Structures are given as C-alpha cells and as structure tokens.
Amino acid sequence: MRVLRCMVTGKSITLTQEMANSGEGMIWETSRPDWVAKLYHQPTPARLKKLEIMIAHPPMDPMRDRHHITFAWPQDILEDERGNPVGFVMPLIGESVPLSTIYNPRLRSRKAPRFNWKYLHTTALNIALAVQALHREGYVIGDIKPQNILVNKNALISIIDTDSFQVKDPYSQSVYRCLVGSEGFTPPELLGQELSKVDQTEIHDRFRLAVIIYLLLFGDHPFKGRWIAQGESPNPTDLIRHGYWPYAQRSLIKPGPTTIPLDIAHSQIQSHFQDCFTLGHRQPNQRPRAEDWAQALRLAIKSLKACHLEKNHLFSTSYGRCYWCDRKAKLGLDIFSPDLKQKLDRAKQAKSAPPPAPVPPPPRRGSQPGSIPVSSGGRPVQSDWGSILAGIKQRLTQLPPTVVGSVLCLSSLFGLGLLLVPELYAGSVQTVPDSLETLLRSWFQLQPETSSAQNHLVDPPRPLTRDSHNDAVTQVDISPDGQFLVSGSRDMTVKVWDLRQGRLLKSLTEHYEPINFVRFTPDGRALMSSSRSGDVVFWTFPQGTLLRKLDKSSETGGGALQNATTDAQGNFLVSNGWSGGIMIHNLLTNQLMRIETNTYASEQALVAMPSHAELVSSSSSGQMNVWSLKTGESLRTFPDIGEWQSVEPVRVMAVSPEGSWLASGNWSGTINLWDYPSGKIMQSLIGHRNTYISAITFSEDGQLLATGGGDHLIKLWNLRQGRLVKTFRGHRDDITSLDFSSNGQTLVSGGQDHLIKVWDIPSGQEVKTLAGQEDLASP
Numbered sequence: 001m002r003v004l005r006c007m008v009t010g011k012s013i014t015l016t017q018e019m020a021n022s023g024e025g026m027i028w029e030t031s032r033p034d035w036v037a038k039l040y041h042q043p044t045p046a047r048l049k050k051l052e053i054m055i056a057h058p059p060m061d062p063m064r065d066r067h068h069i070t071f072a073w074p075q076d077i078l079e080d081e082r083g084n085p086v087g088f089v090m091p092l093i094g095e096s097v098p099l100s101t102i103y104n105p106r107l108r109s110r111k112a113p114r115f116n117w118k119y120l121h122t123t124a125l126n127i128a129l130a131v132q133a134l135h136r137e138g139y140v141i142g143d144i145k146p147q148n149i150l151v152n153k154n155a156l157i158s159i160i161d162t163d164s165f166q167v168k169d170p171y172s173q174s175v176y177r178c179l180v181g182s183e184g185f186t187p188p189e190l191l192g193q194e195l196s197k198v199d200q201t202e203i204h205d206r207f208r209l210a211v212i213i214y215l216l217l218f219g220d221h222p223f224k225g226r227w228i229a230q231g232e233s234p235n236p237t238d239l240i241r242h243g244y245w246p247y248a249q250r251s252l253i254k255p256g257p258t259t260i261p262l263d264i265a266h267s268q269i270q271s272h273f274q275d276c277f278t279l280g281h282r283q284p285n286q287r288p289r290a291e292d293w294a295q296a297l298r299l300a301i302k303s304l305k306a307c308h309l310e311k312n313h314l315f316s317t318s319y320g321r322c323y324w325c326d327r328k329a330k331l332g333l334d335i336f337s338p339d340l341k342q343k344l345d346r347a348k349q350a351k352s353a354p355p356p357a358p359v360p361p362p363p364r365r366g367s368q369p370g371s372i373p374v375s376s377g378g379r380p381v382q383s384d385w386g387s388i389l390a391g392i393k394q395r396l397t398q399l400p401p402t403v404v405g406s407v408l409c410l411s412s413l414f415g416l417g418l419l420l421v422p423e424l425y426a427g428s429v430q431t432v433p434d435s436l437e438t439l440l441r442s443w444f445q446l447q448p449e450t451s452s453a454q455n456h457l458v459d460p461p462r463p464l465t466r467d468s469h470n471d472a473v474t475q476v477d478i479s480p481d482g483q484f485l486v487s488g489s490r491d492m493t494v495k496v497w498d499l500r501q502g503r504l505l506k507s508l509t510e511h512y513e514p515i516n517f518v519r520f521t522p523d524g525r526a527l528m529s530s531s532r533s534g535d536v537v538f539w540t541f542p543q544g545t546l547l548r549k550l551d552k553s554s555e556t557g558g559g560a561l562q563n564a565t566t567d568a569q570g571n572f573l574v575s576n577g578w579s580g581g582i583m584i585h586n587l588l589t590n591q592l593m594r595i596e597t598n599t600y601a602s603e604q605a606l607v608a609m610p611s612h613a614e615l616v617s618s619s620s621s622g623q624m625n626v627w628s629l630k631t632g633e634s635l636r637t638f639p640d641i642g643e644w645q646s647v648e649p650v651r652v653m654a655v656s657p658e659g660s661w662l663a664s665g666n667w668s669g670t671i672n673l674w675d676y677p678s679g680k681i682m683q684s685l686i687g688h689r690n691t692y693i694s695a696i697t698f699s700e701d702g703q704l705l706a707t708g709g710g711d712h713l714i715k716l717w718n719l720r721q722g723r724l725v726k727t728f729r730g731h732r733d734d735i736t737s738l739d740f741s742s743n744g745q746t747l748v749s750g751g752q753d754h755l756i757k758v759w760d761i762p763s764g765q766e767v768k769t770l771a772g773q774e775d776l777a778s779p
Contacts, residue, residue: 004037006076006089008055013037013078013089021550023592025087032089037078038163039087048085050167050176051077055088057170059137062129063156069093070130072160093158096150099123100512103146103215105335106470106491107512112153116336117217117314117324118304122155124213125297130159131209132290135202140166142178142200144185144208146215147512147533166200175199184221184236185211189284191241206287210276213293217269218260219335222246222277225253243281247274258331264323266300266316312336468770469495473750474515475737480524482741484542485748485770487756488515494529494537496544499741499748499758502768506544510537516575517564528573528587530564536573536585550590568610572629576604582617584629593632597625605650609676611659618650618664624679638679651692656702661719663705665693671707673719687715687724695749697738704761706747708735714749716761726764730757 002015014031021027025040040047054074061070074088101107102123108115115123127149134141143164150158166178179196187207190198214222225246227233239245239253246255247262255261262270272288280287288296300316307313307322313336315322328334471491478485478499485497494508494515513531520527526547527539538547564575573585582595582604597604597617605618613629626635650664655676662674669688672681688709695708705717714728714735733752740747746767747759756770 004078004080004086005083007079007085008076015039021590030089034092035075035089036092037087037089039078043084043086046176047163048077049169049174051088051163053167053169053176054163054165057137059133059139062133063126066156068152068156069158070133070156071162072158073162088163090162093150093160094152096152096158098512099146099149099151099157099212099216102151103219104492105219109335110509112151114312115155116312118301119155120216121297121301121304123151123157124216125294125301126155126157127212127216128209128290128293128297130157131205132294134165135205135290138168138170140178140200140202141205141208142166142195143180143182144205144212145182146212149212184223184240186237186240187284188241188243188281191237202289203284203287206289207276207280207284209290209293210273210287213297214273217265218262220259222273223253224256225251225259226256227253243277245277248278248281258333260327261323264316264319266296266303267318268296269300272296310334310337469493469754469756471514471754472733472752473736473754473756475518476739476748476750476756477519478739478741478746478748479520479541480522480742482743482746484520485756486518486520486527486529487750487770488518488529489754490514492531494518494527494539496527496542497756497770499746502758502770504770505542508537508539508544510546510549511535517566517573519566519570521570522568528566528570530573530575534575534583536587550585550587563604563606565606565608567608567613567629572608572613572615574606574608574615574629576606576617582606582615582627584615584627584632595627595632605653605664607653607655607662609655609659610657616653616655616662618653622649624650624662624664624674636679638674639681652694652696654696654698654705656698657700658702661698661702663696663698665696665707665709667692669693669709671696671705671717673705683722685717685722685724687717687727688713695735695738697740699740699744700742701744704740704744706738706740708738708749708751710734712751714738714747714759716747716764726761728757728759728764728766730766730769731755 003012004015005012013035015028015037016031017029019027019029019036023041025038028037028039030037051074055076058073059071061068063070069091072090072093074090076089077085078087078089080086097111101111102115102120112119131141141159143161148159148161150160152158164178164180167176168174169176177196177198178200181190181195185208187204190200190204211222221236222245223236223239229252233239233253234242234244242252244251244253246253246259262273265273272293276287303317304314305317307315307325309322309325313322313324315324324334324336328337469487469489469491471489474488474490476485476487483499484505485499487495487497489495492509492511492514494511495504496506496508497504508527508529511529511531513533513535515529516532517530518527519529520541525541527541527544528536529539530536536550538549539545540547564573566573571586571588573587574582575585576582576597582597584593584595585591586593597619607616608614608629609616614635615627615629617625617627619625623637623639625637627633628635649667651667652665654663655661656663660676662676664672664674666672669686669691671685671687671693673683673685674680675682685705685707688707688711691710693707693709695706697706698704699706703719705719706714707717708714708731712729712731712733712735714731715724716726716728717723718725728747728749731749731751731753732755735749735751737750738747740761745761747761749757749759751757758767758770759765760767
C-alpha cells in the first residue's frame with residue numbers, strides 16, 4: 001500500500017483500494033474512511049496552484065445544518081515520498097445516485113420510485129442553493145453536467161469533480177480556467193470557442209443551471225421537440241445556437257406528443273425559463289441568477305398540492321388540476337406511479353394489506369435559506385369535491401360500458417336515498433357528505449388499478465413487456481456461436497438474450513447515458529458497451545458481472561458521443577461527437593486520441609477495417625478519409641472530388657469481412673459498393689426510395705448485404721448478382737442496427753420502435769420478436 005503525506009496538516013495517509021480511473025487521474029479509498037484521494041496522471045503546476053486557492057477559500061456549505069456534504073472540496077494536497085505534489089484528498093460522498101437517475105423517468109422508477117414532483121422541485125432548489133454558494137465566492141462551475149451531481153434519498157445534493165471549476169486567485173487575479181464543457185449545457189455565446197482560452201462568468205453558469213432545473217421538472221432537455229421545418233432536425237448544439245426551444249415565439253421546434261407542457265409549472269418558474277432561453281439568448285445578463293431560481297422554487301414547492309386519486313401525484317395549484325392524471329388518461333403514461341404489475345398486485349392485496357403509514361408533515365422552514373428535505377406528498381387535509389367529481393368522470397371513462405351502466409344505476413338509487421334522508425331522519429344529514437366522501441375515496445383506491453390494467457391489456461400499442469427495451473434500440477450484436485444476442489438502447493440498458501429461445505437472460509444497468517455501442521468480444525467470453533458520455537464497460541459472459549469500467553467522459557470534449565465502432569480484434573473503440581472530431585480509444589492502454597475533422601456526427605459514418613489498423617470516416621464534403629488507428633495520422637482520401645459525380649454525405653458504412661469491399665448508405669437511399677484498395681465505386685444499389693439508409697451490414701461470407709432505411713423496411717441484396725433478393729417488413733419505425741449470424745441463416749434487426757426482430761434468411765420470414773421476461777434464475 002502506498003503512503004502519502006498531507007502537505008497542510010503533515011499527516012500521513014494510506015491508499016487502500018482503487019475506486020476509479022479517469023482521464024485526469026485515479027480515485028482511491030484511503031485509510032481515513034471519510035476521505036478519498038485523487039492522484040493526477042500529470043500533476044501540473046497550474047492544477048496544484050488551483051488546489052491551493054480552493055483549499056484556502058472553500059465556499060459556505062448550504063446544507064451544513066443537515067450534516068450533509070454538498071461539495072467534494074479539496075481538503076489537502078498530497079505529496080509523495082520525495083515531496084512532490086501528486087494530488088489531493090476530498091470528502092467521501094455518502095450513498096447517492098447521479099442526477100440522471102432522478103430526472104429520467106425510467107431510471108427513477110427503478111432506483112428512486114418515491115421521488116415525486118415535490119422531490120424533483122426540492123432537488124432543483126438544493127442545486128440552485130449550491131450554485132448560489134459557489135458564485136458568492138467567485139467560483140464558476142463551467143462544466144455542469146448530470147454525472148457530476150449526486151442526489152441522496154432526501155433530495156440533498158452533492159457536486160463532485162470540483163477541481164475542474166474555474167478558479168480566480170483573489171490576490172493576483174489570475175484565472176485558472178475550466179477546460180471543458182458538456183454538450184447541451186454550454187450557452188450559445190460560448191459555442192465554437194475553445195473553452196481553455198475563455199474566462200467564464202457566473203452568467204454562463206446561469207444557462208447551465210436552467211437546463212438542469214428543466215431536466216428535473218420536465219424530464220427532458222429544453223432544446224428538444226418536434227422539428228417543423230424541412231429536412232432533419234439539427235443536432236442539439238445547433239438548436240441551442242439558434243435559440244430553438246419549444247416555447248420561443250419563432251422557434252422551429254414545437255412540443256412533441258409526450259412533451260410535458262411548460263404551463264403546468266408555477267408562473268414564476270415559467271417566467272424564469274422564458275427569461276433564460278428566449279430573452280437570455282440575445283441578452284445573457286437577463287438570465288435568472290441562482291438566487292432567483294431558489295426564490296421561485298420555494299414558491300413553487302409551497303404551491304404544490306396532492307392529488308386525491310394518486311398519492312404520488314402533486315400538481316401546482318395555479319394549474320388547477322392534476323396534470324399527471326390527465327396525461328395518464330390521454331397517453332397511458334404515468335411517470336410517478338408504480339408500474340402495471342405493482343398496481344395489479346396492490347389491487348389484489350388491498351383487502352388484506354394494512355393501511356399505509358401516515359406521511360409525516362414537512363419540517364418547518366427556518367429563517368435562514370438552506371436545503372429543504374421533503375416528504376412524499378400525503379393526503380390533503382380538507383376535502384375538495386371538485387377534484388372528486390373530476391375523478392369520477394375520469395374513472396368512468398376508463399371502465400367498460402357494462403360497468404358504467406351499473407355504476408350509474410347505483411348512483412341514481414343512492415341519489416334518491418340522499419333526497420329521502422332529510423325526511424326520514426334530520427339528524428343524519430350532516431354526516432352524509434363525510435360518509436359519501438369516505439365511500440368514494442375507498443372506491444377510487446381500489447378501482448383504478450383494475451380498470452387501468454384492463455384498458456392497458458385490451459389493446460397494447462406494441463408487443464412489449466416490462467423487460468423489453470422502452471426506447472430506441474441503438475445496436476444489436478450476435479455472439480460468435482450464434483446462440484446469444486446483446487442489445488443496447490437509448491433507455492440506458494444493455495440486454496442479453498438467448499437467441500434461439502427468444503428469452504431475456506440479463507438486463508445490465510451500469511450506464512447512466514444512452515448506449516451507443518454493444519459487442520461481444522471476438523472470443524465470445526465477454527461483452528463490451530459504451531454510452532454517449534464516453535464510458536466503456538466490460539462484462540463477463542454469461543454471468544453478466546462487471547469486469548471493468550473505463551471512464552473517458554472528461555476527455556471527450558464535453559460533447560455527447562454519437563456513433564461508435566471497434567476494430568475486428570476489439571483493441572480500439574472509435575466514436576465521434578456531435579460537434580465534430582473522432583475519438584480513438586485504445587482499450588489495451590486506456591489512452592484516448594482525438595482527431596479533428598470539422599464534420600458533424602450526423603454527417604459522419606465510421607468503420608474500422610478488419611485487416612488493417614485503419615479507420616474510414618465519411619465527411620460532409622462527400623469524401624472518405626482513411627486514418628491510422630495507432631497514430632491518428634491521415635493516410636489518404638477517396639474519391640477525387642473533381643472526378644466524382646456526387647458529393648452527397650454518407651450516413652452509414654460497413655466493411656466486408658475480408659476488408660476488400662466497403663458499403664455506404666446515403667441520405668438519398670442509394671447504396672454504393674466501393675473497392676477499398678482503389679477507392680472507386682464498383683456498383684450502386686437502389687431499393688429504399690425517397691428515404692435514407694439507416695443501417696447496413698455484410699454477411700460473414702461477404703455474399704449478402706442487409707440494409708435498413710427510414711421507410712421501416714429491411715432489404716437483402718445478393719452482391720454477386722447485384723440484385724435485391726428479399727424485403728423484410730415488420731418494424732414500425734427506422735431500422736437502427738442489423739447483424740447476421742455467423743452461419744448466414746439468421747438476421748437480427750433493431751429499430752426506433754423499441755423492437756428487436758429475428759429473421760430467417762432462407763424463408764424471408766420473421767421468426768420472433770424479442771420481448772421476453774427476464775430469467776430470474778440466471779446468475
């Protein structure tokens with residue numbers, strides 16, 4: 001075990017176990033159970049000077065009265081046995097989860113099911129208070145992103161990676177900048193600039209804070225919606241650059257069918273978002289400050305009201321009714337209530353189960369601003385007949401006609417009884433409303449689970465189960481022996497399937513970002529997956545246990561990664577970011593190399609050649625660029641633009657197993673077959689008309705090519721004959737990934753429709769759709 005010395009206190013500390021290895025350094029557990037150590041790979045003088053300033057000038061912790069650590073702040077500089085500074089120690093953050101687990105409805109339902117809208121408001125408030133404390137001391141966060149904010153079960157937050165903040169020396173006024181930023185959180189005025197050369201201000205943090213708060217309250221990014229102009233929607237960076245968010249007056253994106261509307265929030269919250277994203281687009285100083293958000297969120301929390309029908313539903317009194325019930329009735333989506341299976345079980349056990357424990361009231365607020373723990377909602381104190389009657393209407397519309405008729409008949413008889421009660425016994429009149437309300441409440445507690453379950457099961461929108469992917473499938477890969485399949489999805493899960501039986505074996509949930517790549521290792525004994533943040537995870541197979549994790553999110557330039565691929569040997573992982581640039585990740589040495597290309601990821605396809613340590617990337621100019629995987633050097637380009645008849649960008653690419661053929665799919669639906677050594681087009685295939693090619697792959701023998709398109713079709717081509725031999729129909733949205741089995745008899749497809757389909761090549765028939773229950777007995 002390595003022993004280091006604390007520079008300030010002079011005490012020794014022992015490194016006990018490695019926790020993580022990132023691009024900047026390694027994180028270690030130490031002999032002090034409440035401290036962890038970060039050792040830099042390259043402890044530069046600038047980093048050490050920044051640490052000295054931070055240790056001397058810590059911010060006030062807004063949650064100190066809760067005995068909670070808000071900032072993983074440097075406490076002391078560590079020296080090696082020669083007296084050389086090598087890193088620092090910081091407090092260990094207690095049990096918590098990344099912010100993305102809280103704002104993402106699917107992850108929240110798994111990891112924090114009791115987090116309702118009040119919890120989300122309170123988490124946002126505590127983040128605003130933390131940012132306010134940092135700005136008060138002159139710090140600029142710079143790289144605000146969900147991975148660096150942790151949340152515990154009481155909605156208290158902790159900010160990590162604090163040594164990346166921009167720090168200003170209060171004496172010399174020297175500025176130690178934040179070197180990176182994250183896509184989707186960088187304000188428009190900084191887009192395109194090299195952040196390592198920019199002195200940022202708290203005004204830039206205001207934009208980032210607003211994005212975080214929007215994610216928490218509405219579950220999605222503010223610059224996301226339905227593109228109403230022609231062509232493909234721009235990438236997120238361009239939407240921010242132009243100020244296109246759904247609630248700007250002249251925006252080219254509008255709310256989508258599942259977008260949670262802005263007007264359900266407190267009026268001051270709505271106003272702050274408009275000030276930040278609309279007015280603040282051209283006038284950044286008009287963006288609300290952290291303290292403005294804190295004040296608005298306190299008002300919003302105070303205005304929240306519990307729903308009579310669902311105990312985990314809370315809504316703003318300014319909106320007037322429970323939006324979450326309305327949304328559930330209209331879309332069949334409920335992001336705060338238990339899933340269908342839990343509700344059915346609860347309905348069956350309602351008579352025998354004890355009543356839920358009463359929810360304690362929220363603690364009284366003190367006069368000092370601070371963090372606010374929350375209760376889970378609870379029942380309202382006073383009755384609200386308007387809500388009850390609205391609830392009756394909603395429930396009746398969800399019931400079968402026969403049940404509705406019976407209920408109406410009983411209601412008529414009951415109403416007649418109410419009219420006769422005063423004549424029969426005047427003393428009982430005052431007790432009727434309370435008794436009726438009690439009766440109605442008990443009916444509502446039991447009936448919704450059964451009725452909503454019936455409505456859901458009568459006509460399901462697609463053949464999915466709770467263990468299927470619930471967002472777009474991004475990639476599929478068949479094991480070398482053809483018996484298993486691994487799939488990745490935007491729902492942040494990796495799933496392993498028994499391909500022959502169509503049975504789900506494992507759901508792997510280590511990632512907290514959408515998956516952009518999955519693959520079996522060449523020997524079939526392990527899996528690898530990567531996410532848009534740059535994290536790479538290796539899993540044992542078939543056990544599905546975590547083997548190792550490589551964190552490269554801090555080195556990807558801040559932008560989310562879009563496409564990803566590996567070489568045939570699995571030694572290099574190659575990916576590209578939305579804003580341009582190719583990242584080559586050496587998986588053997590854990591080193592990352594970046595190639596600047598000036599091409600957006602939406603216009604750039606990637607493929608690694610199997611017989612050479614070479615990478616081919618497409619560009620917006622229509623050229624193919626060949627790079628060395630080992631050095632990142634540009635080797636050649638093809639074709640010669642002067643001799644080529646088209647400059648249309650390539651959308652997807654694939655390489656034949658022996659590496660002599662390259663297939664590219666264009667935005668127009670054309671498929672070109674290239675002779676790789678000469679760089680010339682040998683053949684063009686046309687079958688997907690008036691749409692783009694979205695997926696492409698060769699069979700193992702190189703004789704067949706499968707393509708998928710925006711027309712929701714899969715087409716199979718015989719390359720020797722140069723003709724279309726089969727068309728597969730069954731997907732309801734774009735095809736995203738295709739893979740042949742090693743024997744060439746099976747094709748697997750993944751789609752934007754969340755589905756994975758298995759096809760028999762000789763017959764051209766669909767064999768099965770993978771949507772099975774997880775094998776709970778598997779290890």
